[in-house]
Amino acid sequence: MTAGAIGSAGERYDEVPYPGQAIAHTSPDAMATKGTLFGMSPAPAETCRVLELGCAAGSNLVAMAVPLPDARFIGIDASQRQIEMGRALVRELGIGNVELTAGDILDLSADLGEFDYIVCHGVYSWVPAAVQERILEIFARHLAPQGIAYLSYNTYPGCHLRAMAREMMQFHVRAIPDPAERTEQARALIELLKRFAHGRSGPYEKILEDLSEHMGQVPDYYVFHEYLEEHNAPVYFSELVATAAAHGLQYLAPANFITWEHNLPSELDGVFQQFSDRIVREQYLDFLSNRMFRRTLFCRAGVPIAQAPRLDAVERLLAIGRARPVRPDPDVLSNGEEEFRSPSDDRLSTNRPLAKATFTVLAELMPRPISIGSLWRIVSERLNGGTDAAAGPAELARILLRGHLANLVKLRVSAPPLVFSPGSFPVASPLARLQAARNERVVNLRHEKNDLDDLDRFVLPLLDGTRDQAAITEAVVTEVARGGLGIEDAAGARLEDPQKVRDVAADAVNHSLERLAAACLLTA
Numbered sequence: 001m002t003a004g005a006i007g008s009a010g011e012r013y014d015e016v017p018y019p020g021q022a023i024a025h026t027s028p029d030a031m032a033t034k035g036t037l038f039g040m041s042p043a044p045a046e047t048c049r050v051l052e053l054g055c056a057a058g059s060n061l062v063a064m065a066v067p068l069p070d071a072r073f074i075g076i077d078a079s080q081r082q083i084e085m086g087r088a089l090v091r092e093l094g095i096g097n098v099e100l101t102a103g104d105i106l107d108l109s110a111d112l113g114e115f116d117y118i119v120c121h122g123v124y125s126w127v128p129a130a131v132q133e134r135i136l137e138i139f140a141r142h143l144a145p146q147g148i149a150y151l152s153y154n155t156y157p158g159c160h161l162r163a164m165a166r167e168m169m170q171f172h173v174r175a176i177p178d179p180a181e182r183t184e185q186a187r188a189l190i191e192l193l194k195r196f197a198h199g200r201s202g203p204y205e206k207i208l209e210d211l212s213e214h215m216g217q218v219p220d221y222y223v224f225h226e227y228l229e230e231h232n233a234p235v236y237f238s239e240l241v242a243t244a245a246a247h248g249l250q251y252l253a254p255a256n257f258i259t260w261e262h263n264l265p266s267e268l269d270g271v272f273q274q275f276s277d278r279i280v281r282e283q284y285l286d287f288l289s290n291r292m293f294r295r296t297l298f299c300r301a302g303v304p305i306a307q308a309p310r311l312d313a314v315e316r317l318l319a320i321g322r323a324r325p326v327r328p329d330p331d332v333l334s335n336g337e338e339e340f341r342s343p344s345d346d347r348l349s350t351n352r353p354l355a356k357a358t359f360t361v362l363a364e365l366m367p368r369p370i371s372i373g374s375l376w377r378i379v380s381e382r383l384n385g386g387t388d389a390a391a392g393p394a395e396l397a398r399i400l401l402r403g404h405l406a407n408l409v410k411l412r413v414s415a416p417p418l419v420f421s422p423g424s425f426p427v428a429s430p431l432a433r434l435q436a437a438r439n440e441r442v443v444n445l446r447h448e449k450n451d452l453d454d455l456d457r458f459v460l461p462l463l464d465g466t467r468d469q470a471a472i473t474e475a476v477v478t479e480v481a482r483g484g485l486g487i488e489d490a491a492g493a494r495l496e497d498p499q500k501v502r503d504v505a506a507d508a509v510n511h512s513l514e515r516l517a518a519a520c521l522l523t524a
Contacts, residue, residue: 325363332383367420432444488504489504
């Protein structure tokens with residue numbers, strides 16, 4: 001859960017804040033892209049209005065707002081402490097398009113007007129039934145005619161096992177008032193149960209081992225709010241869709257496509273082809289995967305939507321590569337097979353020249369976006385008159401959609417104001433500069449989180465447009481001399497000699513700037 005709930009829960013989030021984060025699937029452009037793929041005409045991100053219910057300290061909204069100065073962002077959260085933290089961040093960045101309010105969702109004003117996008121992440125399953133109803137009412141009342149709402153929530157069947165653990169932990173800490181001690185004891189209980197079950201056959205041992213591993217990977221604030229809060233009510237996907245329909249809403253699409261769902265084994269695919277109702281199909285996918293958590297997009301019930309992504313919509317979007325060919329020099333003209341892999345290890349093997357040329361060109365352009373028409377011109381030239389050269393943009397769109405569903409291609413309605421070459425006086429996103437200086441996870445201008453190495457984290461805050469590469473290099477040399485940063489030679493050995501550091505620093509800074517540009521952190 002990521003946001004303060006209602007009433008006394010707001011006090012609990014004051015006491016144990018839940019650090020906010022950028023959620024890529026909630027960005028206006030990401031939601032607009034999904035809406036476009038399914039036949040809607042969503043508002044352009046550049047001038048949209050966004051409401052976030054349960055915004056915590058506003059981290060998600062602020063990351064959206066920085067590259068979209070002409071859009072408007074409003075957040076509400078029950079935790080006064082987190083709202084004040086968010087307001088301080090807004091003031092420090094000097095942005096004027098974000099408004100954060102401490103308040104109860106139940107008391108949300110009816111005169112807020114319409115919103116093109118409404119986000120409610122990490123709230124629905126963790127609040128009372130009356131608040132859940134109110135969230136859906138807000139969606140129905142405040143969505144623009146072509147508006148899109150994002151809702152995340154815990155789901156059955158996967159959460160049945162988590163519920164068992166949650167009930168045991170809550171019993172164990174029932175008499176402990178201190179949040180830190182409650183969390184510590186909840187962890188201790190699971191470890192005790194795991195040790196006792198070790199070596200005994202049966203599913204209980206496996207359940208406890210998996211839970212122990214999970215608990216070891218999440219921070220204390222997650223344990224406290226996920227397992228020890230009063231409310232945690234998972235739902236079946238099909239039931240939630242029915243509840244939303246009663247409020248005048250309809251299921252639009254998943255906020256994120258899951259690769260395996262579009263690549264079922266043949267014996268399963270035949271079974272799933274029998275489900276003409278996509279709600280039923282989605283519910284069976286939850287059964288199949290024992291799903292615990294969902295991110296779902298809704299729109300108004302009267303809006304005509306497609307039941308699957310439309311190929312003609314793809315032709316109106318921008319494509320961004322995510323995968324590179326495994327072989328450094330792929331043969332795009334023959335019928336030999338080539339494999340492409342993304343940083344998240346999503347894979348696609350194909351022997352079709354058009355597909356090979358498409359993924360190869362996108363890899364060469366990364367991370368630059370390109371229109372489908374421009375991409376087709378480059379790809380058709382690359383095919384050099386081969387059999388696929390006459391396939392046309394429609395077939396290219398089919399390949400791109402397949403790649404998008406496989407997480408190998410990003411499709412987007414628009415592109416933020418990025419630059420992919422550092423220039424004489426490089427400028428980075430002000431939010432990213434601040435996050436790097438604070439040693440926080442950095443969010444780029446595409447609303448994606450980035451992990452930086454020590455050099456990049458030092459360089460990034462310096463990129464305010466007042467320093468050229470020589471000045472940045474001098475700052476790096478000074479930092480190395482005082483022991484705050486290390487520089488290595490080509491063999492990976494740490495350099496100590498000042499002259500050698502200076503000789504290497506300029507090249508290191510140049511590579512750092514190239515990495516930051518490729519990470520979509522630099523702007524005009």
